[in-house]
Amino acid sequence: MTIFPTEKFKDLRTPFYYYDMSLLEETLAFIKRESQRYGFHIHYAVKANANDRILERICQYDFGVDCVSGNEMKKALELGFPPGGVVFAGVGKTDWEIEMGLENDIACFNVESxxxxxxxxxxARKVGKKARVALRINPNVNANTHHYITTGLDENKFGIGISELEKVVEEMRQMKYIQFQGMHFHIGSQITDLDNFKELCLRINELQEWFISRHLFPRLINVGGGFGVDYHDPDGMPIPDFYSYFKVFKDFLELKPDQELHFELGRSVVAQCGNLISRVLYVKEGVKKRFAILDAGMTDLIRPALYQASHKIENLADRDGEKVRYDVVGPICESSDSFGKALDLPEMKRGDLVAIRSAGAYGEVMVSHYNLRKEPGTYYSDTV
Incomplete structure (x- = not known):
């Protein structure tokens, strides 16, 4: 449970991100323990949060990284992640990014076409090196999540379709500077129904036999990430149930001898340790609504505007008395700049501090300067 040092917050300029480093530590330790139980390999998905202190702490747990841009790869290497733990994904890898991966001899390129x-x-031929690759296969598994973050269906831009696989494999056999490592999958994000991962396992079992029948052994199976978190009750489950998550793959994925199972976890690692702290600027009385207008907006946390995502919102003043219904909105000149509607909260007053919870993933990393706004500050529980 995150405890906010509200007295110290009062003197800080808002909005800012506040990270509970103890919770991050506990989460990382739990992931390491539960993954090591089965010998699974973890790569942190840098796109979820690229904050230097967060990355440095994750690096201390000997996890690898999943990168989707050259600059993510560059930062990870500079912060001490070994090249042998770097996997590089993304549908639009540029030449310079591929060249960087080859130059640093990274573990694997997740190839999408x-x-x-x-x-x-x-x-790779030009530099005389073999590129290690895993084929990202689109398994046509519905993750039953928001359509913007579903990535495993036939109509998504990601991955190689089943119908294309034969052609891709035949072409790959002729490529002397390609070293086949295995299969890569990622069916979507914020998945809370573990049956979706069970379905993925069963599909992978079928594809395994397809490759083996063609005398190609997928030494590496990378199942991506996508494990969700509880945005509605972050204190009820501050650490996702990694025990059950990993057990699904242990129980339903039929690994062969000498195969490795890899995961690319992002949101589930960092979401709950991060919070956006804002201040109430005004309380506006509408005809049928009451608005709490904050100094944080969609430029600071875009998930509600982009994905219609819901974050728990707390008034840190926590006044007694009956709760009042508010639409909690930001100052940006867009109607979509809203964090939540019809929320029952302790009475809001100008100057009250507000915590927007579970903002550690796809929060700070997606900050923009729209309306020429400044970036929010960043503070940590062990230094504030």
């Missing part, structure tokens, strides 16, 4: 495979092969 035949066109990309051909480019990687040509760039």
């Amino acid at each position: 035949l066109a990309e495979l051909e480019v990687i092969h040509e760039l």
Whole structure:
């Protein structure tokens, strides 16, 4: 449970991100313990949160990283993540990014199309190196999540479709500078129904046999990430149930001898340790609504505007008495700049501090300067 040092917050300029470093530590330790139980390999998805202190703490647990841009890869390497733990994904890898991966001898490129495979092969040929690759296969598994963060269906831009696989494999066999490592999957994000991962396991079992029948052994199976968190009750489950999550893969994925199972966890690692702290600017009385207008907006946390995401909102003043219903909104000149509607909260007054919870993932990393706004500050529980 995150406890906010509200007295210290009063003198800090809002809005700012506040990270509970003890909770991050507990989460990382739990992930390490539960993954080691089965010998699973963890790569942290940098896109969820690229804050230096967060990355440095994750690096101390000997996890690898999942990168989706050259700059993510560059930062991870500079902060001490070993190249042998770097996997590079993304549908639009540029030449310079691929060249950086080859130069640093990263663990694996997660390849999403035949066109990309051909480019990687040509760039590897030029430098006389073999590129290690896993084929990202689109398994057509519905993650039953928001359509913007579903990535495993036939109509998504990600991955190689089942119908294309034969052609891709035949072309790959002719590429002397490509070293096949295995299969990569990622069916979506914020998945809370573990049956979706069970379905993924069963699909992978079928694909395993397909590869083996063609005399290709997938030494590495990367199941991506996507494990969700509880945005509605962050204190009820501050650490996601990694025990049950990993057990699904242990129980339903039929690993062969000498195979490795890899995960790319992002949101589930960092979401609950981060919070956006804001201040009430005005309380506006509408005809049928009451608005609490904050100094934080969609430029500071875009998830509600972009994904219609719901974050728990707390008035840190926590006044006694009957709760009042508010639409909690930001100052940006967009109607979508809203954090929540019809929320029953302790009475809001100008100057009250507000915590927008579970903002550690896809929060600070997606900050923008729209309306020429300044970036929010950043504070940590062990230094504030």
